[in-house]
Amino acid sequence: MKYVSTRGRSPVQSFSDILLGGLASDGGLYLPESYPQVATRLAEWRTLSYAELAFEILSVYVDDIPAEDLKGICDKTYTTQTYRWSRDAAKAKDIAPLTSLEPDFHLLELSNGPTLAFKDMAMQLLGNLFEYVLDKRGETINILGATSGDTGSAAEYAMRGKHNVRVFMLSPEGKMSAFQRAQMYSLPDANIFNIAVRGMFDDAQDIVKAVFNDADFKARYKLGAVNSINWARVMAQVVYYFKGYFEATGSDDEEVAFCVPSGNFGNICAGHIARMMGLPIVRLVLATNENDVLDEFFRSGIYRPRTTAETHVTSSPSMDISKASNFERFIFDLVGRDAAIVRQLWREVDAGGSFSLADGPFAARLPGYGFVSGCSSHADRLATISDVWQRYGLMIDTHTADGVKVARGHRVAGMPMIVLETAQAVKFAETIREALGRDPVRPAELEGLEDLPQLVELVDASVDQVKGIIIREC
Numbered sequence: 254m255k256y257v258s259t260r261g262r263s264p265v266q267s268f269s270d271i272l273l274g275g276l277a278s279d280g281g282l283y284l285p286e287s288y289p290q291v292a293t294r295l296a297e298w299r300t301l302s303y304a305e306l307a308f309e310i311l312s313v314y315v316d317d318i319p320a321e322d323l324k325g326i327c328d329k330t331y332t333t334q335t336y337r338w339s340r341d342a343a344k345a346k347d348i349a350p351l352t353s354l355e356p357d358f359h360l361l362e363l364s365n366g367p368t369l370a371f372k373d374m375a376m377q378l379l380g381n382l383f384e385y386v387l388d389k390r391g392e393t394i395n396i397l398g399a400t401s402g403d404t405g406s407a408a409e410y411a412m413r414g415k416h417n418v419r420v421f422m423l424s425p426e427g428k429m430s431a432f433q434r435a436q437m438y439s440l441p442d443a444n445i446f447n448i449a450v451r452g453m454f455d456d457a458q459d460i461v462k463a464v465f466n467d468a469d470f471k472a473r474y475k476l477g478a479v480n481s482i483n484w485a486r487v488m489a490q491v492v493y494y495f496k497g498y499f500e501a502t503g504s505d506d507e508e509v510a511f512c513v514p515s516g517n518f519g520n521i522c523a524g525h526i527a528r529m530m531g532l533p534i535v536r537l538v539l540a541t542n543e544n545d546v547l548d549e550f551f552r553s554g555i556y557r558p559r560t561t562a563e564t565h566v567t568s569s570p571s572m573d574i575s576k577a578s579n580f581e582r583f584i585f586d587l588v589g590r591d592a593a594i595v596r597q598l599w600r601e602v603d604a605g606g607s608f609s610l611a612d613g614p615f616a617a618r619l620p621g622y623g624f625v626s627g628c629s630s631h632a633d634r635l636a637t638i639s640d641v642w643q644r645y646g647l648m649i650d651t652h653t654a655d656g657v658k659v660a661r662g663h664r665v666a667g668m669p670m671i672v673l674e675t676a677q678a679v680k681f682a683e684t685i686r687e688a689l690g691r692d693p694v695r696p697a698e699l700e701g702l703e704d705l706p707q708l709v710e711l712v713d714a715s716v717d718q719v720k721g722i723i724i725r726e727c
């Protein structure tokens with residue numbers, strides 16, 4: 254399989270080449286040059302374990318890692334030991350178990366990994382792929398990133414202890430929850446560097462951008478990223494759409510809907526790809542919080558990224574985005590993979606503007622991709638968390654609540670609706686207390702997490718101070 258850029262002006266590359274890179278050199282995102290059709294293989298895949306299924310799906314996209322090595326990486330990644338925090342311990346062996354709220358209304362548990370958010374599903378695989386490819390090449394990498402919570406911790410737990418990877422993770426001082434801080438800062442591994450920046454998340458992200466823009470520094474210190482535009486993360490997420498489909502259906506021609514709490518469009522982009530591969534998904538329900546950039550697009554055909562000032566700080570913070578960094582991948586498919594059109598649209602976006610597909614030829618094509626959408630508010634979140642607790646006795650987190658709320662508005666009689674459960678309630682205790690008047694349940698092993706010694710270096714919002722730490726440690 255070869256990979257092409259959505260902007261059409263970067264060289265075609267192999268999987269291992271794009272694994273360690275970020276954006277394509279023309280500013281676009283890499284996608285496979287075609288989507289392999291797998292509808293005839295569903296019967297054979299239905300009974301596989303998660304690791305076996307992952308191997309089959311990855312095999313259609315990865316042709317430059319020998320099959321037995323790729324199999325080993327999947328087996329090592331998708332273990333009950335790593336994904337052990339299921340609300341029903343007996344189901345942990347499924348890695349991504351399905352929990353039914355009602356007939357044809359399900360949650361797919363994706364947050365049973367070490368950081369209790371779905372990002373572990375892909376990031377753990379990324380850690381093992383990085384280690385493997387770097388070993389083969391005799392190289393090392395220094396991952397630099399900024400986080401407001403879930404991504405940074407998932408990256409650290411995926412890369413900890415890997416001898417050819419260091420992680421430098423910036424976070425805004427005092428802006429994450431106590432649980433999130435403890436998760437990251439308590440890691441004792443010598444290859445993990447937590448850097449708290451005096452400022453906001455945007456300050457931290459600006460520093461990361463500035464360091465990456467220094468091409469000499471980037472090359473000399475072998476800097477890399479693991480952000481949500483990484484193709485391998487999207488690919489790993491495709492697997493659980495198949496898993497959820499098999500759990501929710503009894504035969505291979507049944508049609509289903511998925512509802513996905515969305516921010517950067519990474520998770521639901523994987524659903525789009527699963528559908529393009531022939532999985533019978535007829536509806537992809539995109540749920541946003543108050544940051545409704547994507548809901549607006551699917552309702553109106555207008556994509557208008559917001560300014561930082563227009564971006565709401567919400568109680569489902571991992572969906573607080575001003576623009577959706579993976580969205581360009583879907584638009585590339587929608588416009589018939591015409592890179593010239595993508596370049597033209599993103600010329601507007603990159604200049605701070607917007608675009609509309611409402612009146613052109615693409616509006617008519619859009620319904621064919623199965624997307625519908627809705628948004629949710631803080632009040633909706635509280636009501637949904639409370640309702641799901643009272644009605645089904647299940648505690649859900651704030652992001653999943655956005656999904657359940659929006660999914661309820663898009664159910665079709667007789668068709669399974671699968672809501673992706675993207676985090677566990679314990680990560681967002683404050684809102685759970687507000688909704689339920691009680692503390693969230695916490696896995697016993699994580700009792701006292703906040704009391705562990707923490708390792709973090711505090712710096713000013715200064716590019717030079719961050720560079721100084723990288724120079725010192727490499």
Ligand SMILES: *Cc1c(COP(=O)(O)O)cnc(C)c1O
Pocket residue numbers: 370371372403404481514515516517518519520521571572652675676
């Ligand atoms: C990252 C995240 C999301 C949003 O996923 P995208 O791939 O950015 O759309 C939703 N919920 C949780 C808990 C997350 O961590």
